[in-house]
Amino acid sequence: MKLSAKIAISLFLFTWIAGGAAAQNNIIDEIVWVVGDEAILKSEVEEYRKDIQMQNQRIEGDPYCFIPEQLAINKLFLDQAKVDSIEVNEANVNRMLEYYMNEYISSTGSVEKLEEYFGKSLKKIREDLRTQLREQQLIQGVQQKHFDNVSLAPSEIRKFYNKIPQDSLPFIPTTLEIQIITVEPEVPLKEIDAVKNRLREFTEQINSGEKSFSTLALLHSEDPGSALKGGEMDFQTRSQLVPEFANVAFALNDPTKVSNIVETEYGFHIIQLVERRGDMGKFRHILLKPKIPQEQLDTALIRLDSIRSGILNKKITFEEAATFLSADKDTRNNKGIMVNNRPNSQNMGTPRFQLSELNQDIARVVGEMKVGEISEPFIMINDKGRQVAAMVKITNRNEGHKANINNDYQIIKQMAENARRQELMDEWLQKKIETIYVRIDPNWKGCDFKYKGWLK
Structure with a gap:
């Protein structure tokens, strides 16, 4: 199988950079694997490694063996996603993007530290993460289409159970x-009035410019999830919020304004719009609860x-x-x-x-x-x-x-079905690997890969 023009040009550029600039240790990037028409760059491997560390996930063995193989597997699934015409739910991607961005910033401590960790701007981090999340959805779509419909008979589940070593059964x-x-x-009426009066005072301080909404939320809000972020919440749809809060929040259209006091089952709030994106909104709020x-x-x-x-x-x-x-x-x-x-x-x-x-x-x-x-x-x-x-x-x-088959049948059933799905997926991947062009840089070949056939 011949390399596509894109890969051939990439290899040419790599050869030129390595030959002309390596003497000054100035190599821009390195193609470590080629799978079909897709190149896997050393920078991709490093990026993946940082993502795994950021999400506190563990890798058993050498990450520079595990990660390139995982990226290669992903490319096989993404290629199949095109064949299967798998579609992406962009609303879900947006929700996950905001969730992970907030987690990343919280983990590093600030936007500046996050940019320093990844070595690129916040905008570029968002773009790359969005791409990763879209690819994850495509991969999951392929897996669900080809491997989700696994149904085992009780005799097969019992056979699976009997093969499991006793010391391998979960506790x-x-x-x-x-x-x-x-x-x-x-709740006494005077306590409710006291909370409402405090929120009115906060609104006056914000409107007069005396204090910012974020500062007051940090100091006074009783919502532990958002107070440390200056009252700021993640992007959410209307259906993700309690109705009383959503009705007021999604009626806001001026980020400089503060809502009227809103009562929900959580307490009393004032709300400020941060940003709207289609059917999703980001808001900050201050929550106070009457004392009992x-x-x-x-x-x-x-x-x-x-x-x-x-x-x-x-x-x-x-x-x-x-x-x-x-x-x-x-x-x-x-x-x-x-x-x-x-x-x-x-x-x-x-x-x-x-x-x-x-x-x-x-x-x-x-x-x-x-x-x-x-x-x-x-x-x-x-x-x-x-x-x-x-x-x-x-x-x-x-x-x-x-775990035992009598008391924990559903757990054993799930284990058996998951094992069968993995078998089907392994068989499918092995056939894909045998029929696709793969080139691995000699410096990256010394690995004990999970799947056979990468080294041709």
């Missing part, structure tokens, strides 16, 4: 299934203790109390059953929680509780950051153990 941490009832303490006096917290605990007595005396069931008396709108329509919504949890979407996945106030209470036991009422900070009185009941407890 399944203790999981709990929990029902919850909450009572929200009454101890007297009101005690009243909520007494109310909950009365409900607990009714359950213990069998005047009402826990399920009935959770449905009709609980203030927790996320669980009261589910008889108080909590559902695990932690991203990346293997229990996501189920009522099972590891202790580390629970609200820390709940985790402290349920650690030693037994199945069927109902806790004493306690005060907790809910996922909205508000103090509520709560009590919980343990409905199931599965102690930590090595």
Whole structure:
């Protein structure tokens, strides 16, 4: 197979630079691999390595062996994406771009340090990251199209399980299934008025130029996720925000203006527009929460203790109390059953929680509780950051153990299906490698590659 004109020119330029300028150690870049019509540059390898470090990912073995092979594999998938006409969801790319840019800046400490780390401007970092994210979507699209539809029979899953060495089976941490009832303490009107007055003062200071929105957010906002960034939030769509906040935020069109006070389930806010991009917006806000006096917290605990007595005396069931008396709108329509919504949890979407996945106030209470036991009422900070009185009941407890086919069938099934997907992907890649032109610089050949056939 002949090299394309693009690769031939690239090789010519590399030869000219290496021959004429190498004496002064002034080589601009280096082609380390060629896969089909695509070149992999040494600078790409370095860039990939920095991205991996920035995301705190680990590489086993020599990165200068692993990374070029991974880039070559990516190019095979991207070539297939053209054949399959895979499309990219640009809105998802934009969301991920803002997420990673914010994480990168937070990790390095400032835009200047981020630019220094990558050796290029913020604009160029954004452009390159956008390209990477688009390519990731294309690769995922190919993988989903060709390898997602894996369905194994129970006999195949059991056969897979029987082949796994016992010491290779994953340890399944203790999981709990929990029902919850909450009572929200009454917030005195004077506390609400106090919060609103403070927010009005902030608005006046911003409008008069006395203080900036960012400074006041940094000093006073009670949203831990945005306060350290001067109140600034990531780019978000309307549907990602609670309706009351979104309705006001997306009505803003002047970045110098401050919104009226907005009440949500999190507290009271004032909002300022930072930037709009199509259906996405970036905003900064200041959140304040009314203080709840101890007297009101005690009243909520007494109310909950009365409900607990009714359950213990069998005047009402826990399920009935959770449905009709609980203030927790996320669980009261589910008889108080909590559902695990932690991203990346293997229990996501189920009522099972590891202790580390629970609200820390709940985790402290349920650690030693037994199945069927109902806790004493306690005060907790809910996922909205508000103090509520709560009590919980343990409905199931599965102690930590090595995974087994009887108790952990779904986990074993997922392991088996993932292993089969990897087998299919490996077979597909091996065939691709055997039929495509590959050239590797001699200095980069001394590796134990995962796939055979790179060295031709």
